[in-house]
C-alpha cells in the first residue's frame with residue numbers, strides 16, 4: 001500500500017500535486033511519502049505482534065538524513081554498512097546504540113567509530129573479522145558486541161545480483177561451521193557474544209525461502225542461547241515490494257483482490273509464517289528491512305525531452321538517466337512509468353523510455369505502453385524509493401538529483417540538486433600540468 005494516487009487527472013503524493021513539486025524543484029527529482037513509510041513500519045510491527053521486535057532499517061536502501069530522522073521518530077533503529085552510514089545516523093540525531101553494523105569488510109577505523117558510539121552489535125561475516133574486532137576493542141579497552149552471520153544455503157529465488165544466502169555467495173559463515181565459529185569467538189577476551197544473524201537476499205516475493213532459512217537457523221539460535229547466553233536473532237531483510245502493478249497496489253482493495261498464491265508478500269503473511277517459528281526461542285528478534293520500508297514510498301519525477309519516432313520503434317527520451325536510477329540497467333528491473341497528468345482522450349504510445357546517457361544500457365523500459373506524451377510533459381517512475389538515489393552517480397557529469405519529502409499537504413526539499421561547483425569541488429589540476 002502507498003499514497004500515490006490520481007486526484008482528478010493529476011498524480012498526487014498524499015495531498016501534494018507532483019507537477020507542483022516538479023515546477024518548483026525541477027527534474028529529475030525523487031519524491032517520498034512520509035505516510036507510506038510510517039504505514040510500512042506500523043504494519044511490520046503489527047504483523048510481528050507477539051515477538052520482542054527491534055526494527056533496524058537497512059539504510060543503504062535510502063540514507064537521506066530526513067528519511068533516517070523520520071524512521072527514528074517512528075521508533076526504528078538502523079542496519080548500517082559503513083562509517084559514512086554511521087555518521088549519517090549521528091547527523092540525523094538517531095540512535096546508534098540500538099543499531100547494528102553489517103558488511104564483509106569493516107575497516108579498523110570504522111570499527112573504532114562504531115565502538116566509540118556504543119553500537120548495539122557487529123554482524124560478523126568471517127573468522128578474520130573476529131580477530132580484527134577483538135584487536136580494536138582491546139585497544140579501546142572495551143568489549144565488542146557481536147553476532148555471526150550464518151549463511152543457511154537457501155535459494156531466495158530472486159535476481160542473482162541480490163541473492164546472498166547461497167553457499168556460493170561471499171556472505172556469512174556456512175551453517176555447518178557456525179558452532180565452531182562461535183567456539184572460536186568465545187575464546188577472544190574482547191568479544192561479547194550477543195546474537196546470531198542471517199539475511200538471504202533482497203526482493204523476495206515468496207514466503208517459502210524465509211521459512212526454510214528460519215527453520216534451518218532456529219535450532220542453532222536455541223543452542224547458542226543455552227551455551228553462550230545470546231539474546232537476539234536477526235532474521236535480516238529482503239521482503240519484496242510490488243513493481244509491476246505499482247500504482248494499482250496503492251489502496252488496500254488491490255491487495256484484497258489478488259488471488260491467494262499470487263499475492264506478493266505482505267507483513268501480515270510474513271508475520272503469520274515466522275512468528276510461530278520464532279516465538280518459542282524467547283529471543284529478541286531483529287528485522288533489517290530496507291526495500292520494504294522505502295521502495296513503494298518513493299517516485300522519480302522526470303520530464304520528456306523528445307519523442308523520437310523511428311522506423312518501427314519510438315523512443316521517449318527523458319531527462320532522467322541510468323545515473324539517477326540504475327536499477328533497470330543493473331538488475332534488468334521493471335519500474336512502472338505513469339504520466340503526472342492523465343488524459344484518457346489521448347492515443348496510446350508504445351516506446352522505449354530512455355535517458356540521454358551515451359550507453360545503450362541507459363534504457364528504463366522497452367516497448368512500454370504509455371499514454372502519448374510530448375516534449376515538456378512530466379512522468380513518474382514508480383517504486384523508486386529504495387536503491388534509487390542511494391545508487392545514483394554523476395556519470396556523464398550529470399548532477400545528483402534532488403529529493404523531496406511529502407507529509408500530508410506539506411512538502412520540503414530534503415536534498416538540493418547538486419550544483420556544478422559541488423560536483424567538481426574535490427578536483428584540481430596538478431602543478432606539473434600547469
Ligand SMILES: *Cc1c(COP(=O)(O)O)cnc(C)c1O
Pocket residue numbers: 058060061079102199201202203236237238239288289290291292
Ligand atoms: C541489504 C541488506 C538488508 C536489506 O535488504 P532489503 O532487501 O532492502 O530488505 C538487510 N540486511 C543485510 C545484511 C543487508 O545486506
